[in-house]
Amino acid sequence: MSSDSGDGTQVTSSQPSGSRRPVYRVESTGSFWQDAREAFKRVSVADDFQRLGEMPCARNSLMSGIASGVGVGVIRVMSAGFLVGSHWAVGTFMVVSLGTWTVCQRNIEAERRKLQKVVEEMPKRFIKQSEKIDESGGS
Numbered sequence: 001m002s003s004d005s006g007d008g009t010q011v012t013s014s015q016p017s018g019s020r021r022p023v024y025r026v027e028s029t030g031s032f033w034q035d036a037r038e039a040f041k042r043v044s045v046a047d048d049f050q051r052l053g054e055m056p057c058a059r060n061s062l063m064s065g066i067a068s069g070v071g072v073g074v075i076r077v078m079s080a081g082f083l084v085g086s087h088w089a090v091g092t093f094m095v096v097s098l099g100t101w102t103v104c105q106r107n108i109e110a111e112r113r114k115l116q117k118v119v120e121e122m123p124k125r126f127i128k129q130s131e132k133i134d135e136s137g138g139s
């Protein structure tokens with residue numbers, strides 16, 4: 001199920017029916033600014049925030065970052081003042097959010113690689129099993 005909108009943009013609806021966002025596959029035009037303009041047209045901040053819970057690792061990373069930032073910020077506000085504490089809170093939020101998101105993405109990728117390996121080895125297992133059955137049946 002794909003359609004061509006006439007401007008070189010191919011829209012495919014290979015996502016589940018519950019997803020409202022189409023998948024765009026566009027070849028690069030070779031012009032950085034034209035490609036950047038085309039990409040910027042597709043950004044929808046409101047839609048992205050509505051889908052935040054569907055994005056892998058985003059919710060947990062943001063929650064960890066917020067909790068850590070608030071904790072460190074409160075402690076630093078009490079000891080060093082509001083401006084210093086707010087800087088520490090924002091910095092802690094960024095570091096913890098990016099760190100937990102990176103670790104989560106790495107774990108997802110490792111799981112995906114393991115699953116791919118299992119899928120690739122399944123036909124080999126069936127061949128080995130059928131060979132064992134043939135050998136034992138032929139004796």
